[in-house]
Amino acid sequence: QKEVEQDPGPLSVPEGAIVSLNCTYSNSAFQYFMWYRQYSRKGPELLMYTYSSGNKEDGRFTAQVDKSSKYISLFIRDSQPSDSATYLCAMSALRGGADGLTFGKGTHLIIQP
Amino acid sequence: DAGVTQSPTHLIKTRGQQVTLRCSPKSGHDTVSWYQQALGQGPQFIFQYYEEEERQRGNFPDRFSGHQFPNYSSELNVNALLLGDSALYLCASSLEQGAGYEQFFGPGTRLTVL
Numbered sequence A: 001q002k003e004v005e006q007d008p009g010p011l012s013v014p015e016g017a018i019v020s021l022n023c024t025y026s027n028s029a030f031q032y033f034m035w036y037r038q039y040s041r042k043g044p045e046l047l048m049y050t051y052s053s054g055n056k057e058d059g060r061f062t063a064q065v066d067k068s069s070k071y072i073s074l075f076i077r078d079s080q081p082s083d084s085a086t087y088l089c090a091m092s093a094l095r096g097g098a099d100g101l102t103f104g105k106g107t108h109l110i111i112q113p
Numbered sequence B: 001d002a003g004v005t006q007s008p009t010h011l012i013k014t015r016g017q018q019v020t021l022r023c024s025p026k027s028g029h030d031t032v033s034w035y036q037q038a039l040g041q042g043p044q045f046i047f048q049y050y051e052e053e054e055r056q057r058g059n060f061p062d063r064f065s066g067h068q069f070p071n072y073s074s075e076l077n078v079n080a081l082l083l084g085d086s087a088l089y090l091c092a093s094s095l096e097q098g099a100g101y102e103q104f105f106g107p108g109t110r111l112t113v114l
Helices: none
Strands: A011-014 A019-025 A032-038 A045-051 A054-058 A061-066 A071-076 A085-092 A107-112 B005-007 B010-013 B019-024 B031-037 B044-050 B053-057 B064-068 B074-078 B087-094 B109-113
Touching: A011 A019, A019 A085, A019 A107, A032 A061, A045 A054, A045 A061, A071 A085, B005 B087, B010 B019, B019 B087, B019 B109, B031 B074, B044 B064, B074 B087
Parallel strands: A011 A107, B010 B109
Antiparallel strands: A019 A071, A032 A045, A032 A085, A054 A061, A061 A071, A085 A107, B005 B019, B019 B074, B031 B044, B031 B087, B044 B053, B064 B074, B087 B109
């Protein structure tokens, strides 16, 4: 079993829909949780960073962490074609990823105009 | 404010050769991490440098080595290249102390081993 599981998709939704992306993990030591967006052949771009359980909102993006279920989610409201990309969840046990970030495989998201 | 920069952008090598990749961290950052991303996979942690020392290492063989310079820039060296080393190599920088300790990634170096 991989440490972080993420459905690779592709996930295709119409423009304006609410998108739900999620990851599960097995290592209970993880405390820091991130979502990155990666466009084709580019480096990952940090979208959201959360510590421990709870919700965090930033514009159209909401990140949720449920440590009891070892489950994290990213919601995108009013999705746009420019949101089409691969979304990577990442996590670490130490602040700032001092132990190295552990990534999911990434979910390929397609927003249809 | 310059972000993380990496060079070269693309590189083609043959099996058995050696390669050096370079990274300049985001202004003000003092920690550099290296990741390998194979096609269709998430990035895999190679190692992290802080204060010119390798602080953490992922599950990569000794063929992978690195260095951090006093100006915080870093190099990744890979010896005896294998076909399986073909990947996007990503550098990420962060700040050890204070606010803003997230890791920010560069555009990557795409290495092809023939």
